[in-house]
Amino acid sequence: MSTTLIREPKAPAAPQAAAAVGPSALAGWTAQQRTTAVLAAAGTAAARAGSLVWKSAAILAFLALWELGPTYLASPSTRVFLPPLHEVLAAWGRLFETGSIQGHIAASLTRSVAGFGTALAAGVSLGLLIAWYGRLNAVLNPLLELFRNTAALALLPVFTLLLGIGEESKISIVAYAAFFPVLLNTIADVKTVDPLLIRAARSLGLNSFRLFQKVILPSAVPTIFTGIRMAGTASILVLIAAEMVGAKAGLGYLIVNAQSSFLIPDMYAGILTVSLLGLAVNFLLVALERHFSRWRTAVGADAA
């Protein structure tokens, strides 16, 4: 019932946003068309601004829908569970003023960084080791596949039983969830290092250690980062779930606690924080990845 009510305004809202965005974006396009070699930079800048407007259009439309939908379209009973945006932002402001949201963010971040860091160190070093010793890989691979395909959350009760509801169990399950993407991507990439490069390095007189340090590791970095990004997403997902089940602080706890205390705007404030946190983490990892694989991202551009 509530979903149909929400969906209705979407149609009128979207063209409105598009119309508002239209002229400036069109200006960007015509500028691009007129682009000469001299104006190339200006043209791309205009195009970038145009695409920025286009990209934010959907988000703005969504936020507008969130703000206006509950007030004008939802029934009063639904509105209680779906407060408009300004109420959620006000709730967030209150949580910020009392300092409680910072506390929750800090708790969540500490856990995810600890778990993620452990997974990263263990995953990359073990992955390099396993890939280097082919036989070890052959022996361990079936087991790794089994573990990888076991959803981390399915093991949450096990972790809670063994490690209690304290920090250890949460950090451990985050580490567990983040470990496998990192490990498997590391193994995969070390195995696909161009054998010609290894031959070349050996002919240059590099010993095994140098070969590892100067050839295998740098060529594996981009794919390892793919694993790291997957791990980043997985670790936040699992962390929130773990905090929902049993915790005294953290964003997952905030969400569940607000729900059970009927502080609905607070609950949405928590959810909003989680999605912003996820965005920030992904943005950071993408930037890092770009930094470490400049030589490779440019290859794609070169081929195009």
Added chain:
Amino acid sequence: MTAKISLRGVTKQFTVRPGKGSGARPKARPGQANASTLTAIDSLSLDVRDGEFLTLVGPSGSGKTTLLDLLAGLSSPTSGEVLVDGKPVTGPGKDRAVVFQQYALFPWRTASANVSIGLEGKGADGRKPNRRERAAKAREYLELVGLAGFEDRYPHELSGGMKQRVAIARSLAYEPDVLLMDEPFAALDAQTREQLQDELLRIWKATGKTIVFITHGIDEAVYLGQRVAVLSARPGRLKEIVEVDIPDRDGADDIRSHPAFVEQRHKVWTLLHDEVRLAHDAGHRKILPDGTAPDEPSSATHETLPERSAA
């Protein structure tokens, strides 16, 4: 002149596991359920003089690359001896450098860093050159190959010819005595190839290196080599060594239409022709570094055509 490199009755056999490698041949020859051997090179003896430019031609699958791997120390012979300066080769060494057909540059390193990678260990004097010394050396050798100003480019920003120049600079940078080149210009277009051939001759004259140059282009072999060693079809044996006697190749005249060049070229062509046919009929293909040879008659033709470099 003394022999820089000596091959004494060198034989190299590979153990072939059926269906392994490219998987191009899931159905191996009958009765080949177990491992069989592939003789890539059969009792080959050859001396390369100090400072000589020797080119090596042979049909595909005649063990040219295998031979180069043996010289580089990337693999060891099944029997026989590979001597450099009278000492047996036990592994890769700083006295020899390899230039590969596919450049084999490290894509995450700039041209300068690619050139200096061989300098990052201890030098001949037992001392590690520092960053500035390495960069200076890299610049010096990039300049030698005509790439001054390209120090900070990544390989993907360079053309094929420039990449191969970087690879040549890299192999020269740690000052080896011997340059081993495995069809280094085969992937380049004809114009770039001729240009690089002249550059290589210039560098050879300037540095006095001993060069062993593998090619399947007869023109290239005759143009570059002081001597051309012709290998037989698999198993690779030394068929004949042709002394090339043509006027000075300084790139000024069109040596390729000089009567002496035409004559030598024809001589090598005749020698190679029968072997190429043999190799073709047997369906020989390139032996991969792991010792497998996906012998597939269908694709053997374009690889073995000796006229390819004449295009």
